[in-house]
Amino acid sequence: MKCTVCRGPAVIDLRRHNANFCPEHFLRFCRDQVVRAIDDHGMMAPGQRVLVAVSGGKDSLALWDLLVELGYDAEGMVIGLGIGDYSDASTAAAVAFAEQRGLRLHRIDLRGEYGYDIPTASAVTRRVPCSSCGMSKRHLIDKAALDGGYDVVATGHNLDDEAAVLLGNVLHWQTEYLGRQEPVLAERPGFPRKVKPLVRLAERETAAYCVLRGIDYMVEECPMAAGNRHLRYKAALDEIEAASPGTKHAFYFEFLARAADRFRPEAAAAQEGLTPCTSCGAPTTGEVCAFCRLVERVGGREPVPVELVRPGRRRGKARKAGAAT
Amino acid sequence: MHVVLRNPRRELDLAGPMSVAKLLGRLELNRESVLVIRGDTLVPGDAVLADEDEVEIRPVISGGLA
Numbered sequence A: 001m002k003c004t005v006c007r008g009p010a011v012i013d014l015r016r017h018n019a020n021f022c023p024e025h026f027l028r029f030c031r032d033q034v035v036r037a038i039d040d041h042g043m044m045a046p047g048q049r050v051l052v053a054v055s056g057g058k059d060s061l062a063l064w065d066l067l068v069e070l071g072y073d074a075e076g077m078v079i080g081l082g083i084g085d086y087s088d089a090s091t092a093a094a095v096a097f098a099e100q101r102g103l104r105l106h107r108i109d110l111r112g113e114y115g116y117d118i119p120t121a122s123a124v125t126r127r128v129p130c131s132s133c134g135m136s137k138r139h140l141i142d143k144a145a146l147d148g149g150y151d152v153v154a155t156g157h158n159l160d161d162e163a164a165v166l167l168g169n170v171l172h173w174q175t176e177y178l179g180r181q182e183p184v185l186a187e188r189p190g191f192p193r194k195v196k197p198l199v200r201l202a203e204r205e206t207a208a209y210c211v212l213r214g215i216d217y218m219v220e221e222c223p224m225a226a227g228n229r230h231l232r233y234k235a236a237l238d239e240i241e242a243a244s245p246g247t248k249h250a251f252y253f254e255f256l257a258r259a260a261d262r263f264r265p266e267a268a269a270a271q272e273g274l275t276p277c278t279s280c281g282a283p284t285t286g287e288v289c290a291f292c293r294l295v296e297r298v299g300g301r302e303p304v305p306v307e308l309v310r311p312g313r314r315r316g317k318a319r320k321a322g323a324a325t
Numbered sequence B: 001m002h003v004v005l006r007n008p009r010r011e012l013d014l015a016g017p018m019s020v021a022k023l024l025g026r027l028e029l030n031r032e033s034v035l036v037i038r039g040d041t042l043v044p045g046d047a048v049l050a051d052e053d054e055v056e057i058r059p060v061i062s063g064g065l066a
Helices: A023-040 A058-069 A084-101 A110-114 A118-125 A129-148 A159-171 A203-213 A229-243 A247-258 A260-271 A290-298 B020-026
Strands: A012-014 A019-021 A049-054 A073-080 A105-109 A152-154 B002-005 B010-013 B034-038 B054-059
Touching: A019 A023, A023 A058, A023 A203, A049 A058, A049 A129, A058 A073, A058 A084, A058 A203, A073 A084, A073 A110, A073 A129, A084 A105, A105 A110, A105 A129, A118 A129, A118 A290, A129 A152, A129 A290, A159 A203, A159 A229, A159 A247, A203 B034, A229 A247, A247 A260, B020 B034, B020 B054
Parallel strands: A049 A073, A049 A152, A073 A105, B002 B054
Antiparallel strands: A012 A019, B002 B010, B034 B054
């Protein structure tokens, strides 16, 4: 198999682009896709301060590497989630990445600073772990960006993430979430600007980028996420993609081009009436925001071992499906 | 060839030569969901794996929602 660009030996074939690439031209392809995403959606401008939400996984480390390569002033932030060895290894990967490149990485530890961890939060609230995990991460990255005066938060959501969330939102007709499933979430009072520069790259591509760049990312999957609905949607989309390359891209980008604006009024309406949390000041629909309620409920509890929390299973009261990210 | 699979980790030995595409088919793995790494280098679907190769099949799907 030869590189589509230079005819040298290819190391990866991308059927959705009907192309094969050698290492040099694959890395260039990835950079081009990120530049195009940033430009097409007006994500950010050179000179702006960027806070990258870093997990230690392939997407966030690839994103940080790409943004630095492209000349952005990008710092990272990693949150210690307390998910046993998985969290320790993930944070270690992020720290090593930053140290090797001389980049600034901000660290927050849920247990150390807020008195809880994700397994304990899941056990106490009897909710799926991804619920308290996602909410905690969103709250803390928003707070860090606003407190630190960053212009924009960049997250590592890739094409597979967005297509899977879109599938979930369509299957359950979560019209409010459909209205804000955009590559850019504009800055609003209490919320920083958020962008997803990897939306044009599939996760097979971000993983390959890391391998070719020598980025030592956390390969193991989160033990709390095993079997969750998001993974099932991804597996279903991969089946379709294998038979019909390019389907995921068309599904997501045609949604943006032809349908997303139809749902924006619902998303906008849901944002009305937000008031500052009486505890922390973050925007909320009630008196106290979900994060502060969680801290109040689970902070200081004895840690629940990861092994005692069943991953990916809904427990207790049902919640809305397929929250947009 | 010696094949290492991840998440969960498994190891198996298979006779070569065999193409990457055939290996994935034999293991019933979707090529959209994995990378195949020989030594420390990525290999495409038509690469032929030899009897003595060390091969990692690395899943690329991650399931957390930020």
